[in-house]
Amino acid sequence: MQKRKVKVGIVGLGRLGYQHAENLSFRIPFCELTAVCSINEKEVKKAQENLEVPYGYTDYDEMLTNKELDAIFIASPSGFHCEQIIKALREGFHVFSEKPLGLYIEETQKVEKVVMEHPDQTFMLGFMRRYDRSYALAKKKIEEGAIGQPTLIRCYGIDPTKQLDGFIKFATKNYSGGLFLDMSIHDFDLARWYLSAEAKEVWAVGGSYSRTEFNELNDAETGAAMIRFDNQAIGIFVAGRNCAHGYHVETEIIGTKGTLRIGTVPESDQIVLFNDNGVINECFDGFISRFEQAYLSEVEEFVNCIIEGRQPAVSVRDGVESTKIGYACKESFENGQLVHVQNDRFVSN
Numbered sequence: 001m002q003k004r005k006v007k008v009g010i011v012g013l014g015r016l017g018y019q020h021a022e023n024l025s026f027r028i029p030f031c032e033l034t035a036v037c038s039i040n041e042k043e044v045k046k047a048q049e050n051l052e053v054p055y056g057y058t059d060y061d062e063m064l065t066n067k068e069l070d071a072i073f074i075a076s077p078s079g080f081h082c083e084q085i086i087k088a089l090r091e092g093f094h095v096f097s098e099k100p101l102g103l104y105i106e107e108t109q110k111v112e113k114v115v116m117e118h119p120d121q122t123f124m125l126g127f128m129r130r131y132d133r134s135y136a137l138a139k140k141k142i143e144e145g146a147i148g149q150p151t152l153i154r155c156y157g158i159d160p161t162k163q164l165d166g167f168i169k170f171a172t173k174n175y176s177g178g179l180f181l182d183m184s185i186h187d188f189d190l191a192r193w194y195l196s197a198e199a200k201e202v203w204a205v206g207g208s209y210s211r212t213e214f215n216e217l218n219d220a221e222t223g224a225a226m227i228r229f230d231n232q233a234i235g236i237f238v239a240g241r242n243c244a245h246g247y248h249v250e251t252e253i254i255g256t257k258g259t260l261r262i263g264t265v266p267e268s269d270q271i272v273l274f275n276d277n278g279v280i281n282e283c284f285d286g287f288i289s290r291f292e293q294a295y296l297s298e299v300e301e302f303v304n305c306i307i308e309g310r311q312p313a314v315s316v317r318d319g320v321e322s323t324k325i326g327y328a329c330k331e332s333f334e335n336g337q338l339v340h341v342q343n344d345r346f347v348s349n
């Protein structure tokens, strides 16, 4: 039987949104990018022309009146996610949202309630690392007992120095939620996934070292958080915006019988250059090149979920829990105190 095509409208056509738009147009089977939306009209026109998209909007609410669409794909700045998810679900669409689910715990809990009220509509959150081949294989090995019981996770997520100026602009818009909610959120999700545990206590520190602008924004250029989980496992999370060698995403999981590492050296290819500078491995220059396959696989899964009438493994609860951890880190970083993460709320000491 011929599968039908899922018609998608995307909001947000920036760094990641445009990449998703290209994928939805050309690289995802049984999918058609039918509408694009951004507050920036030039971006809308460019996407419509380059990707041959019939409908273009500068107003999100207007896109939601287009009932040819089956699904809404949200790649707008993080501060808009919750409101846009709720509106799209209530208008009857399937929804994919980029991470984080939201910047505040209360708004993510509201989204969770609305997702639960619409069980026949697929909802997926963009925790794409779970769809990266290496991260998925690590999960399988942990489940098979390769490292015994996981007891510690150490994560690095550091953006390249050459994108620092762009990030300062991004941070100035106050859309990101700060270093931990923006960068470490993937690592918090991975930690919960690999450790099968929830965060209990958080202590986070950070600072501005090469650029003072982050201080003025009450944000950090480099930060670190230490977390104790409810099964006594330990998490160490390093996040930053100033990695000289490129985009460094590395994860280590230490267990009672072994250790797993993913991405220890963030090499972009198989080439090793030997010359008068020594031995050189070139590194990934950003998230799009590092997670190219994962961005495709997660969207394929979203479209298949819609066609098959099911929900993906990444749930709205994963979004709520990871935002809780990110927000607790932000609170700890700002107040210099240990923060207890408790069920559906958090309190400071």
Ligand SMILES: NC(=O)c1ccc[n+]([C@@H]2O[C@H](COP(=O)([O-])OP(=O)(O)OC[C@H]3O[C@@H](n4cnc5c(N)ncnc54)[C@H](O)[C@@H]3O)[C@@H](O)[C@H]2O)c1
Binding pocket: 011, 012, 013, 014, 015, 016, 017, 037, 038, 039, 040, 043, 060, 075, 076, 077, 078, 079, 080, 098, 099, 100, 126, 128, 182, 287
């Ligand atoms: N999964 C990942 O690895 C990953 C990587 C990067 C970014 N992200 C997430 O993707 C989202 C977008 O990030 P980005 O780096 O592409 O941002 P960006 O600033 O480059 O792009 C934002 C886009 O949204 C548009 N926009 C802004 N406000 C809007 C509104 N109210 N309505 C409609 N459109 C609006 C902008 O014009 C632009 O097209 C963020 O939530 C970010 O956290 C995820």
